[in-house]
Every structure is written in C-alpha cells, then in structure tokens.
Amino acid sequence: MPASLDLCAPLAVLGADVQVPLVSGEKVGYAALDYAASSPALQRVWDEVAAYAPYYGSVHRGAGYLSQLSTDLFEQSRRTVADFLDLREDDQVVFTRATTDSLNLLAGAVPAGTRVFAFETEHHASLLPWRQAGLTVSYLRAPDSPEQAVAALAEALAADTAGEHRLFCVTGASNVTGELWPVAELTRVAHQHGARVVLDAAQLAPHHRVSVRELDVDWVAFSGHKLYAPFGAGVLAGRSDWLDAAEPYLAGGGASRTVAREVDGSVAVEWHQGPARHEAGSPNVIGAYAIAAACRALSEAGFEALQAREQYLIGRLTAGLAEIPEVRVLSLFGPQAARVGVLSFVVQGWNSSHFSAALSAEYGIGVRDGLFCAHPLVRTLLGGGAGGPGSVSECGAPEPSLPGERSLNAIRVSFGAGTPEEHIDRFLAAVRELVSDGARWNYRNEGGRCVADTRR
Ligand code: PLP
Numbered sequence: 001m002p003a004s005l006d007l008c009a010p011l012a013v014l015g016a017d018v019q020v021p022l023v024s025g026e027k028v029g030y031a032a033l034d035y036a037a038s039s040p041a042l043q044r045v046w047d048e049v050a051a052y053a054p055y056y057g058s059v060h061r062g063a064g065y066l067s068q069l070s071t072d073l074f075e076q077s078r079r080t081v082a083d084f085l086d087l088r089e090d091d092q093v094v095f096t097r098a099t100t101d102s103l104n105l106l107a108g109a110v111p112a113g114t115r116v117f118a119f120e121t122e123h124h125a126s127l128l129p130w131r132q133a134g135l136t137v138s139y140l141r142a143p144d145s146p147e148q149a150v151a152a153l154a155e156a157l158a159a160d161t162a163g164e165h166r167l168f169c170v171t172g173a174s175n176v177t178g179e180l181w182p183v184a185e186l187t188r189v190a191h192q193h194g195a196r197v198v199l200d201a202a203q204l205a206p207h208h209r210v211s212v213r214e215l216d217v218d219w220v221a222f223s224g225h226k227l228y229a230p231f232g233a234g235v236l237a238g239r240s241d242w243l244d245a246a247e248p249y250l251a252g253g254g255a256s257r258t259v260a261r262e263v264d265g266s267v268a269v270e271w272h273q274g275p276a277r278h279e280a281g282s283p284n285v286i287g288a289y290a291i292a293a294a295c296r297a298l299s300e301a302g303f304e305a306l307q308a309r310e311q312y313l314i315g316r317l318t319a320g321l322a323e324i325p326e327v328r329v330l331s332l333f334g335p336q337a338a339r340v341g342v343l344s345f346v347v348q349g350w351n352s353s354h355f356s357a358a359l360s361a362e363y364g365i366g367v368r369d370g371l372f373c374a375h376p377l378v379r380t381l382l383g384g385g386a387g388g389p390g391s392v393s394e395c396g397a398p399e400p401s402l403p404g405e406r407s408l409n410a411i412r413v414s415f416g417a418g419t420p421e422e423h424i425d426r427f428l429a430a431v432r433e434l435v436s437d438g439a440r441w442n443y444r445n446e447g448g449r450c451v452a453d454t455r456r
Pocket of ligand 1: 036037098099100101123125171173174175200202203223225297373
C-alpha cells in the first residue's frame with residue numbers, strides 16, 4: 001500500500017466546508033460518506049456549468065446564437081462521453097435522466113421476445129425493467145466468487161436456448177459490497193452463447209476507467225449524480241441497431257423527423273435514427289454538459305492516481321473495521337475481493353438505522369442504512385436468503401439484541417475522489433466509540449426514520 005504522502009490530493013468538491021449541527025448543539029464539518037447514493041459535485045463541474053449558464057439556450061430548436069451554441073455544446077458533450085467510455089465507431093450516446101432511466105429505455109428497445117439473464121444480486125434498476133417490459137427474465141442465484149459467476153452464467157445460457165435474442169445485464173461494481181464483477185469474462189461467455197451484454201456502470205464509472213471497447217460490452221449505463229455531476233442527466237451508450245429499430249422511448253418533438261396528416265385523417269410519423277430517436281422533448285443540456293465536464297475532470301486527474309488514493313482509503317477502512325469484532329462486513333466474494341469505495345456492514349447488538357442515525361446526530365457523519373435497492377442481495381448477505389418480508393426494523397430498540405442474531409438491514413459507507421483521509425479516520429473513531437460506549441442520546445422512529453429524540 002502506498003504511503004499517503006505519495007497519493008494525489010482529493011479532488012475539490014462542493015460541500016467540503018459545510019458545517020452541520022450535532023444533536024448536542026455543537027457544529028462539525030460534514031463527513032459525506034454516502035457517495036454511492038449521490039456524490040457531491042466536483043468544484044470543476046460546478047465552475048464549468050456556472051461559466052456556461054449565461055449562454056444557456058434551447059437545443060436543436062432555435063435560430064439564435066445561444067441556441068446554436070447550446071446545441072453545439074450538447075453535441076460536443078455527447079462526443080466527450082463517447083471518448084470517456086471508449087466507444088466503438090458506430091456506437092451512440094443517448095442522454096437520459098439516470099441509470100434507471102437508461103435501463104428502462106433499453107428494456108423497451110430490445111426486440112420482442114428477447115430473453116434476459118441477470119443475477120439476483122443486481123440493484124433493482126438492473127433487476128426490474130426487463131420484467132416490467134414484459135420480457136422473460138432468468139434470475140441467477142448469488143455466486144460465491146467471480147469464477148462461480150462466470151460458470152453460472154455459462155450454465156444458464158447453455159441450458160436455456162429459447163428465444164432469438166438474449167441479453168445479459170450485469171453491474172460493474174456492487175452498490176452494496178463495492179465488489180467488482182468480472183465484466184470482461186462474463187461478456188466473453190455471454191457472447192459465446194449469443195447473448196448481448198449491458199453493463200450497469202452506476203457504481204463503476206465514478207471509480208474506474210470504463211472502456212466499452214476493451215470490455216466488449218454492448219451497452220453501458222451510468223448516472224451523472226453519482227459521477228460528481230448532479231444536474232439530472234444520465235447516459236445509455238452502445239450499439240445502435242436495436243435502438244434504431246425500436247419505437248422511440250418517448251413520443252414527441254425532437255424524436256420525430258416529419259409528422260404529416262394522411263388522407264384518411266390519421267397522422268403519419270417518421271422517427272429519427274440515432275440518439276434523437278430516444279431523446280424526445282427539450283434535452284437537459286446543463287445535465288449533459290455537467291457529465292461531460294466530470295468526464296474531462298476525471299480523465300485529467302487520471303483514474304490510476306484516483307484509484308491509488310481510493311485503494312489506500314479502502315485499506316485504512318477495512319483494516320480499522322477488522323479491529324472491531326462486533327462489526328461484520330458484508331461480502332459475496334470474500335475479504336480479498338477487488339472493490340471500489342463502497343462497503344456495507346452490520347454491528348452486532350445494533351439496529352443499523354439506529355447506528356446510522358447516531359453517526360449523523362452525534363458525529364456529523366452521513367452514511368446510508370437499509371437494503372440499498374438491492375433487497376435480494378442484502379437479504380442473502382444478512383443470512384436470510386434472497387426472499388422474505390419487508391425488513392425496515394424498528395428504531396430505538398436495538399436489533400438484533402442478542403449476539404449472533406441477524407440484523408434486518410445494513411449500514412453502507414461509501415466515498416470517492418473528494419474524500420479526505422480525515423473522514424475515514426473520523427468514521428472509524430465514531431464506530432469504535434459507539435460500539436464501546438453506546439449512543440449518548442435517545443432515538444425514536446419518526447415517519448420511518450430513526451432520529452435523535454430532542455423532545456423535552
Ligand atoms: N445501478 C446501481 C448499481 C446503483 O447503485 C444505482 C443507484 O444507486 C442504480 C443502478 C440506479 O441509479 P439511479 O438512481 O441514478 O437511476
């Protein structure tokens with residue numbers, strides 16, 4: 001592990017100096033450790049958006065100078081994203097709202113009758129759009145290792161040969177464990193069996209270079225708000241053929257090339273080919289521009305340098321947690337698995353919501369608790385199997401109360417390019433103190449959230 005002195009500095013992000021109130025009345029610098037949900041904006045993204053904002057204008061629908069400029073910037077942003085993802089010549093970039101939107105778009109665009117394969121460990125955004133679109137989905141059981149994942153996919157694809165078209169959806173980095181999935185190997189196996197692959201890179205793209213060409217995936221989806229660009233845009237990028245053959249995602253202006261009344265009174269529409277087909281309505285030029293700015297900033301900082309820093313913080317975090325016997329880190333692939341800065345855990349004798357609320361109220365540390373929109377995976381990791389009832393446990397009554405009892409939800413800590421080492425150290429110190437001394441305040445359930453009880 002490199003010494004911290006050899007590492008690059010954290011990238012400047014908004015909110016780094018924000019002070020938040022503690023339940024005691026004191027104020028403390030906020031430790032944002034929930035990057036996996038939404039990362040703070042890079043200062044550079046914010047500055048570039050602010051510099052463009054006075055020139056903001058409509059896109060693809062205006063004769064004025066600012067409309068022309070905005071249209072150019074929007075299309076340039078598309079090219080920046082294509083370079084960032086190392087797309088193939090004839091791939092396309094569609095701007096969407098976020099990963100969920102991208103995957104729903106693709107689910108509606110695949111040829112009718114396409115059979116879909118996905119591990120049950122996926123985020124709901126990768127798990128659910130396919131069945132919602134009326135496609136048949138084979139859900140594969142949680143694997144124990146990357147090798148087993150590859151073998152299980154090969155077996156499933158070999159066993160089920162129905163359907164002319166097949167699609168495999170996989171996440172690059174788990175939003176629960178942070179573990180990396182063997183995307184290139186899975187893609188090789190999928191292609192051998194005639195299945196195309198869509199990569200959910202929501203958690204991968206902020207931490208790793210994603211080369212569509214090298215991974216050989218057919219599509220990739222990610223969200224701007226997890227890539228330091230929280231302006232409401234996301235991306236679906238990849239092969240054009242299925243997208244161009246599909247009905248437009250939304251019907252409306254921008255997607256239609258011509259609309260004409262027929263002699264019988266009906267309306268005939270000719271739809272665009274290319275990204276415009278699935279971008280009906282006025283596009284989110286600020287969102288697209290912000291994503292492009294983030295792509296530029298991350299590429300210039302260099303993923304190698306960013307990863308070296310992140311791996312150092314991961315090492316510090318995992319070593320610190322390993323010294324606390326009451327903490328159990330959740331993992332599918334084991335402690336040696338390669339991961340990004342996302343880690344979930346449970347604390348023996350504690351309700352996870354209670355623990356997370358105390359981290360916020362007593363230490364000014366923002367993490368997430370729950371099942372992280374990956375219910376089957378978290379339930380499996382907690383030892384209850386992928387099924388089971390809703391599991392938001394009561395706050396205030398620490399649960400499980402007995403050593404060894406299983407917790408019903410988990411705590412997730414996540415970080416990235418803007419995280420200073422001090423946040424990890426403060427987090428570890430707070431976990432140690434809560435485990436040894438308990439919470440100093442009383443907590444209660446307010447509308448399903450666990451909060452410090454400040455009533456007198
Ligand atoms: N996929 C993964 C792995 C995620 O972690 C998330 C969000 O947490 C999503 C998809 C959905 O992203 P969004 O909420 O930006 O649509």
